Amino acid sequence: MRQIASAVGLQAGALYLYTPDKETLLFDLMKTHMDDLIAAWQRAPKGQGPLAQLEAFVRFHIAFNLERADAVFLSYMELRNLGPENFAAIEALRKHYETELEAILKAGAAQAVFKLPDTKLATLAIIAMLTGVNTWYREGGRLSRERVEVVYLEMVRNTVGV
């Protein structure tokens, strides 16, 4: 709390004018992040058909997560420092987001556009793969964001059997 206060030019005590306690502050940061994520995906251009929507999801997820790397890192690392009910609220939002991808994969499998041994596992595998970009991507490295998106697009298309 002292560090946060210092970063915004206050003393620690003054923070308690804005939050009842530290966990609530953490929860609010995480909830705002998840709400932003879901709202941004709702607004994203998606095209028609499962393949176009899968491609939209891949590009959206990589771009959004790289754009907000700090919030993504915080949301993952501090998740276990929430009490049970705050934890459950964030988990519900995360599952809601996962369901967006799962719906695309289900539609693609139903139309035989995708070939998947297990839709649920494919959802988790693809999200893990995409989120992993955040652990190694650095601005100014070997590949541009655009190039990373293209490479992952191709790998994800392969993964779903296209």
Add this chain to the structure above:
Amino acid sequence: MRQIASAVGLQAGALYLYTPDKETLLFDLMKTHMDDLIAAWQRAPKGQGPLAQLEAFVRFHIAFNLERADAVFLSYMELRNLGPENFAAIEALRKHYETELEAILKAGAAQAVFKLPDTKLATLAIIAMLTGVNTWYREGGRLSRERVEVVYLEMVRNTVGV
């Protein structure tokens, strides 16, 4: 330290007979884990050719990480609590392990068995995908470990274009 001491039936002070300080204890746990991981992979049966070796890696990684979920979780979550030189030592072991998969993918790409847009990114993507299993797998859930391995095998084969 008090919790650890209590878990092994000691008082906190007595732990310092076994470790000079808390960070060294953490580092030793993580180093032992990484050494075990690399040694176990060296001993694992691998078969011949890139595809057989890729399959061996997928099965090995899922099985080993599920078997030692606590150590995997600790090694990931506490990594940033190491000093720079201990951090670098663990990172080096992690990179060494990654290189094992990368070598398989490179060989497969060179022999045109695999079709990959970027070998390095494929390495990171596959490891992220496989490690992700630890975040959701629970004993007694919908799928057995064997079934999870088979499903991921099929997805990874797709990912590398087989």
Add this chain to the structure above:
DNA sequence: GTCTATACACCGATAGAC
């Protein structure tokens, strides 16, 4: 609204008795 001062709990680590 913000600051200073501080209460109270906990943490890592050490000293010294046994």
Add this chain to the structure above:
DNA sequence: GTCTATCGGTGTATAGAC
């Protein structure tokens, strides 16, 4: 080799002056 006692530091949160 282990325990008890304790030191110095830090953490969240609150009280009260301004």
